[in-house]
Amino acid sequence: MGNDRVTPGSQTSLREANRARIVSAVQQRGSLTQVELAGVTGLSPATVSNIVKELTSAGVLHTAPTSRSGRRAQQVTLARNLGLVAGMHFGTRSLRVALSDVAHRIVAEQRMPLPPDHRADQGLERAALLLTEMVDSVDAVLSEVLAVGVGVPAPVDVRTGQLSSLGMLRGWDGAAVPQLLGERLGLPVYIDNDANLGALAEVRLGAARGKQHVVYVRASHGVGGGLVLGGEVFHGRVGAAGEIGHTTIDDQGPICRCGNRGCLEMYVGAPVLLDMLRPSHGNLTLRDVIARAEAGDAGCRRVIADAGHHLGVAAAGVCNLFDPELLVVGGELADAGEMLLEPLRTALTQRTIPSTAGPVPVVGAELGAAAEVRGALAVALDTVTIAGAGAVVV
Amino acid sequence: MTGSTVPVLALLGVSKSYGAARALVDVDLQVHAHEVVAVIGDNGAGKSTLVGALTGALVPDEGEVLVDGSPVTLSDPSVARGLGIAAVFQDLALCANLDVVENLYLGHEAQRGPLLDEVTMEKHAWELLNQLAARVPSVRVPVAALSGGQRQAVAIARSLLGEPRVIVLDEPTAALGLRQTAEFLTLVERLRERGHGVLLTSHSLADVQAVADRIVVLRLGRTNGEFDAARTSYEELLAAVTGIQR
Numbered sequence: 167m168g169n170d171r172v173t174p175g176s177q178t179s180l181r182e183a184n185r186a187r188i189v190s191a192v193q194q195r196g197s198l199t200q201v202e203l204a205g206v207t208g209l210s211p212a213t214v215s216n217i218v219k220e221l222t223s224a225g226v227l228h229t230a231p232t233s234r235s236g237r238r239a240q241q242v243t244l245a246r247n248l249g250l251v252a253g254m255h256f257g258t259r260s261l262r263v264a265l266s267d268v269a270h271r272i273v274a275e276q277r278m279p280l281p282p283d284h285r286a287d288q289g290l291e292r293a294a295l296l297l298t299e300m301v302d303s304v305d306a307v308l309s310e311v312l313a314v315g316v317g318v319p320a321p322v323d324v325r326t327g328q329l330s331s332l333g334m335l336r337g338w339d340g341a342a343v344p345q346l347l348g349e350r351l352g353l354p355v356y357i358d359n360d361a362n363l364g365a366l367a368e369v370r371l372g373a374a375r376g377k378q379h380v381v382y383v384r385a386s387h388g389v390g391g392g393l394v395l396g397g398e399v400f401h402g403r404v405g406a407a408g409e410i411g412h413t414t415i416d417d418q419g420p421i422c423r424c425g426n427r428g429c430l431e432m433y434v435g436a437p438v439l440l441d442m443l444r445p446s447h448g449n450l451t452l453r454d455v456i457a458r459a460e461a462g463d464a465g466c467r468r469v470i471a472d473a474g475h476h477l478g479v480a481a482a483g484v485c486n487l488f489d490p491e492l493l494v495v496g497g498e499l500a501d502a503g504e505m506l507l508e509p510l511r512t513a514l515t516q517r518t519i520p521s522t523a524g525p526v527p528v529v530g531a532e533l534g535a536a537a538e539v540r541g542a543l544a545v546a547l548d549t550v551t552i553a554g555a556g557a558v559v560v
Numbered sequence: 561m562t563g564s565t566v567p568v569l570a571l572l573g574v575s576k577s578y579g580a581a582r583a584l585v586d587v588d589l590q591v592h593a594h595e596v597v598a599v600i601g602d603n604g605a606g607k608s609t610l611v612g613a614l615t616g617a618l619v620p621d622e623g624e625v626l627v628d629g630s631p632v633t634l635s636d637p638s639v640a641r642g643l644g645i646a647a648v649f650q651d652l653a654l655c656a657n658l659d660v661v662e663n664l665y666l667g668h669e670a671q672r673g674p675l676l677d678e679v680t681m682e683k684h685a686w687e688l689l690n691q692l693a694a695r696v697p698s699v700r701v702p703v704a705a706l707s708g709g710q711r712q713a714v715a716i717a718r719s720l721l722g723e724p725r726v727i728v729l730d731e732p733t734a735a736l737g738l739r740q741t742a743e744f745l746t747l748v749e750r751l752r753e754r755g756h757g758v759l760l761t762s763h764s765l766a767d768v769q770a771v772a773d774r775i776v777v778l779r780l781g782r783t784n785g786e787f788d789a790a791r792t793s794y795e796e797l798l799a800a801v802t803g804i805q806r
Contacts, residue, residue, distance in 0.1 A: 275625075276739060276742050276743070277742065277746055278634050278738075278741070278742035278746070278770070279745045279746065279749060279770035280766075281765075281768075281769030281770045281794070282769065282790050282791075283787070283793065284766075288766065292738060293697075295738045296738050296739055296742060299737055299738055300739060301740065330663075373723075377720050437790070441695050448594075449594075449595060449747075449773050451753075453753060454594075454753065457753070504748040532615075542652060
């Protein structure tokens, strides 16, 4: 949003820039009241009110009465009939596809378990078919979808759209997802690392709303992370920034799928946790472990607490480097709540510089398992140019 | 599975012939509680015969069926149901003109005095469908108005009414679209979480690998390998199904 602040020369271009600023704010945050809109854009409430009125009659925005802190207010969203966007999240063992309108309202969502070591061609084929069936189910056609956002659990070079890691997601190495999926669907496709998308969603719509510097850690089958610096996702050189799962915990530790030794993922990843419980508890899933821990099973509680400790140790390094306003923990393991977060906070506090502001606050993801797919929707939505936003005849 | 290693349902050396055609030859199989076992194989590999032997639809020529480790004779499907083994077949056996609640309780309606207790039945129907995370628009619509996936959810919910310990699903995804398959696979995960043992047969390796804990491959009536689903590649399974020597 940096260039929005540049004051242009003439009156007309100023109005145009202000209109664009309001539309882009609504586009990013889904829905805002007029007062919040004034706060976010830095425009006066009167200007906001005028422009919103103008854009509503032009069919770009939609307003509805609501209340904030007991006072009447106007809720502003993008008009629903502008089109749809799709988000996809390929996890290690599941696929999630969501379809939303431009006002961030989810109209269809579907989850599908995936086989271990799924391949790019088969996964994308399934996702494309699933999306087509979902679009059908809401009585729309594929051409109404404006853009597709995709998240994958491996580093992605967002400039080329290629997976930039080797061996992290077997069967997907070097896959150019935007081209492969774009050809099938005939739609523009944008891709990013899933933890980056989760971070984006939490900053825009979830637990870290309004924060500028946030670290997001995603603990599930694998362990990933996203860095938000100055309100923007930081990608680094080829998209590997924030990959906290592959920081070394123990130089003599077990060999990781990435080829190095003692990575965080070898202490916190779901397969490792489940293997630890196999001799005593048999075959479990991560959801079973969390459910049993909640029911008081000592072994399951211990495994989750130890995972929290390891996450805290690794997160401490990141917090010392970036001093974020908030650490958000997402992924399936975060469903364990305080059982995971309490030991995480302890380990983090013991390893970060004591500050007058206190230790970095740690919270669970507000969007839960849907964070990544919501981020994919947000990325898709960001690329959509709303026709008429800048060209309303006054 | 904590503590108990005795399978809820097991086959021991089961054989079945139809004249000269040997449908099953000396097959062993185990289903534990809280576990999804998939049986895969080509056409004519013996999957349907296996399901028949497990659900009491047919009696094997040789071998034993064990429930909780003790041998039983499943002379017909009602005996199997009585022992906690429920089955959902490909045709689902639902009455298309009846609504969801009527289908669930057909033949064993809840009663209050001389009247049907519709409130209890409807409440319980919603409870079951919600536990399965099944998306049914209303429990008062005729089954004919539901999609293939939703009908399957109703059939599975009906099989859950007697609180079975093992649910046997024969070719559940064969007639489903991808969206409905996605819903079905999620449903199987829910069944597993509820502590049921699940046995499903399928042609689709991708579907099976997505939800199963163990995969048993049948080839020409014989067991051609048993695999840990999380550690077996698609190619290994394919080789076992087709009988390639590796």
